[in-house]
Amino acid sequence: MMRKLTVMSLGVVVAAGLVWGGIQSGVVGAQGMIPNAPLFEVDPFWPKPLPNNWLLGSTIGVSVDSDDHVWIVHRGNLAPNEIPAALDPPFAEACCFAAPPILEFDQEGNLLQHWGGPGEGYDWPESNHGVWVDGMDNVWIGGNGGDDSHALKFSHTGEFLLQVGEDGFAEPDSNSRTRYQKVAKVTFDDEANEAYLADGYGNKRVAVVDGTTGELKRFWGAYGNTPSDDELPRYDLANAPAHGAVSKDKSGTPQFRNPVHCADPTNDGLVYACDRPGNRVQVFTKAGEFVEEIYLMTKTLGAGAVWDIAFSTDPDQTFAYVADGMNEKVHVLRRKPLEYIYSFGSGGRMAGQFYGNHSIAVDSMGNVYTTETYEGKRVQRFVYKGMGNAQGDIGVNRPTGFGAGGGVGVGAGRFVDLLVRSQPAEATVVLSRYSNDRTRNSTSNTAFFANVTRGLWKYSVTKPGYKGVTGEIHLYKVDSLNCTLIGTQDSGDSFCNN
Numbered sequence: 001m002m003r004k005l006t007v008m009s010l011g012v013v014v015a016a017g018l019v020w021g022g023i024q025s026g027v028v029g030a031q032g033m034i035p036n037a038p039l040f041e042v043d044p045f046w047p048k049p050l051p052n053n054w055l056l057g058s059t060i061g062v063s064v065d066s067d068d069h070v071w072i073v074h075r076g077n078l079a080p081n082e083i084p085a086a087l088d089p090p091f092a093e094a095c096c097f098a099a100p101p102i103l104e105f106d107q108e109g110n111l112l113q114h115w116g117g118p119g120e121g122y123d124w125p126e127s128n129h130g131v132w133v134d135g136m137d138n139v140w141i142g143g144n145g146g147d148d149s150h151a152l153k154f155s156h157t158g159e160f161l162l163q164v165g166e167d168g169f170a171e172p173d174s175n176s177r178t179r180y181q182k183v184a185k186v187t188f189d190d191e192a193n194e195a196y197l198a199d200g201y202g203n204k205r206v207a208v209v210d211g212t213t214g215e216l217k218r219f220w221g222a223y224g225n226t227p228s229d230d231e232l233p234r235y236d237l238a239n240a241p242a243h244g245a246v247s248k249d250k251s252g253t254p255q256f257r258n259p260v261h262c263a264d265p266t267n268d269g270l271v272y273a274c275d276r277p278g279n280r281v282q283v284f285t286k287a288g289e290f291v292e293e294i295y296l297m298t299k300t301l302g303a304g305a306v307w308d309i310a311f312s313t314d315p316d317q318t319f320a321y322v323a324d325g326m327n328e329k330v331h332v333l334r335r336k337p338l339e340y341i342y343s344f345g346s347g348g349r350m351a352g353q354f355y356g357n358h359s360i361a362v363d364s365m366g367n368v369y370t371t372e373t374y375e376g377k378r379v380q381r382f383v384y385k386g387m388g389n390a391q392g393d394i395g396v397n398r399p400t401g402f403g404a405g406g407g408v409g410v411g412a413g414r415f416v417d418l419l420v421r422s423q424p425a426e427a428t429v430v431l432s433r434y435s436n437d438r439t440r441n442s443t444s445n446t447a448f449f450a451n452v453t454r455g456l457w458k459y460s461v462t463k464p465g466y467k468g469v470t471g472e473i474h475l476y477k478v479d480s481l482n483c484t485l486i487g488t489q490d491s492g493d494s495f496c497n498n
Contacts, residue, residue: 037332037341037390038312038319040368040382041397042352047109047379054099055082059371059379061131061141061185062361065156069112070105070361070369072379073131073141101128102139102158107363109381115158122152122160123167129183130198130359134211135190142183144201144259146170149179151186151197153214164195164214172202174227177216180207182259185308185359189265189286196271201259204229206273206288220288222256222275232257235277240298244340248292253278262308266317266335274322277304281322283338294338297327310360310368311335321360321368328354329393330370330382342390344382344397351380352396 047070050056061073076098083098084091101116118124125143132140137156142148150165166179173181181202188195193211199219205227207219221227232255241247262274270291271284279298283291297305307325311317319341322331328347333340346353356374363369366384385397 037334037388038366039385039388039390039397040344041385041399043367043381043383044351044399045109046381047105047111050099050103050111052099053085053094053096055096056099056377056379058356058358058373058375059377060129060358060373062359062369062371062379063131063133063139064361064363064369065104065133065137066135068107068363068365070107070363070379070381071131071133071139072103072105072371073101073116073128074099074103074371074377075128076101102131102141105379113157115154119160122163123150125150125152129201130185132186132188134188134195140186140188140195142186142197142200144182144184148183149181149202151180151183151195153195162212162214164197164209170202172204172229174199174203174205174221174229175219176203184259184261185263187262187264192286194265196263196265198260198263198274200261203227204256204258204260206260206263206271206284208286218288220284222252222254222278222282223250224284224288224290225254228255230255235279235301237299237301240279241295243296243298245295245298246292246338247295250290252280252293252295257304261306264309264311266311267315268317272309272320274306274309275304276306277302279305281306281309281320281333292338294333294340296322296331296340297324300326302326307357308359310362313362313364313366321362323357323360323370325354325357325373328357330357330360330368332390343393344390344395346395349376350396352382352398 055078056072057075057077059072059074063071065071078096078098080087080091083096085093085095086097100114103114104112106112116124116128125141125148126145127143127148128141129144129148130142133156134140138161139154139156139158140151141154142151147168147170149169150163150167152160153162153164154160164180165183169179169181171181173179180197180199182200184198184200186195186197188211194217195209195211197207197209199205199207205219205221208217209215210217219227232253235257241252256273256275257277259276260273261276263271265271265286269286271286271288273282273284275282279300280293280295282293285291303326305324305326306322308323310321312319312321316336318335320333320335322333324331324343329343329345331340331343345357347355349355354370354372355376356372357370357376358373359371361369368382368384369379370382371379
């Protein structure tokens with residue numbers, strides 16, 4: 001009797017730790033090289049169109065909750081020619097209107113709920129900025145309007161829970177214990193019940209508050225220094241460190257520049273802070289002790305290169321992803337040792353490109369989500385396609401898939417990544433489209449097939465000792481995120497598990 005063959009969706013693979021285990025043990029890739037980084041392809045059909053002729057304004061925050069639902073916040077700042085039906089009097093019968101500020105999507109891109117805006121008992125920000133959903137499904141937002149000196153906490157359904165800081169202060173005070181100044185982003189440490197405030201567009205610090213009471217517990221500036229609001233000298237372009245340089249010697253600018261745009265804790269007790277116009281990510285302990293820093297795209301002036309950060313969702317959070325809204329890329333880093341690997345994306349308005357790449361988040365399956373400010377006004381999903389070899393800038397990695405032409409075509413549906421495990425190691429594994437025998441072969445014990453699109457697929461295994469072409473033939477139907485076994489030569493010897 002042959003051993004069973006297992007076909008899993010990528011979500012099951014990641015949840016089981018199989019893919020990330022392969023990463024850390026140095027599995028050799030198809031070209032004989034050790035894969036060094038996760039790879040992604042843009043999903044041009046996510047999310048689905050919004051109802052009610054709604055449009056997004058500058059989209060300045062994204063987060064993923066415990067159900068892998070994707071949350072965004074936007075400003076609704078739309079020009080009259082974008083919303084003629086909303087004008088008074090209306091200039092159009094149907095299109096268009098600004099969507100509510102807070103939107104929640106499921107994995108299929110369906111809009112699940114929406115809420116946000118001014119209400120009783122709290123001060124809605126003049127310019128809402130950043131969104132984070134904590135482990136209890138509470139939703140946190142900041143604000144970077146002129147008088148925004150607070151952060152807000154809501155329930156999953158939009159019920160007001162807490163206001164952190166006093167609203168209405170336009171001047172910075174980076175050592176205040178009662179107010180903040182233009183908070184760029186709030187993140188959360190669930191185990192410690194602490195919220196981290198990237199404070200921000202006015203102040204120059206990371207601030208940590210109690211997640212229940214909002215009481216300030218500690219704060220620090222660059223390198224763990226006491227923060228200062230004194231004006232800094234201009235960014236020294238001529239003597240800027242090299243792109244990708246890592247330093248532990250505290251030799252850079254002694255204070256953050258504005259804005260401090262992220263402050264994200266990790267599972268291993270570290271905090272990564274985005275010094276956006278300083279073109280650097282600084283790493284601290286959760287007590288505020290400086291560990292190291294990495295510089296990115298250091299010839300960047302203006303709004304800077306380090307806009308937001310998110311981490312891969314393997315247990316060790318091996319990789320960090322940095323949104324860069326000036327050079328319009330996502331930078332991929334390895335956390336330990338801290339090093340630069342590669343970047344993807346480019347400037348533009350097509351799928352996979354960016355215009356004001358502002359915020360970034362990762363779901364449990366390894367997919368990356370980005371939002372765009374300015375006139376970008378959208379959220380995009382980049383599907384995790386497994387480990388590969390990447391360096392430098394790879395640009396836009398568009399969907400390919402098997403089959404004639406190498407493309408998925410409109411209406412091809414979601415990608416499904418299949419992990420096929422076969423025994424013994426000498427077996428030859430072949431996966432081919434049923435109507436087109438373009439195949440990918442592997443003689444390894446575990447073969448990873450990516451870019452499997454909707455349709456019928458033939459899976460066959462040839463094992464030592466068998467005569468003829470194949471020892472087993474299985475026919476699978478792939479539909480959206482599901483795969484169904486619809487035929488097999490040796491019944492009972494395989495199953496399709498989602």
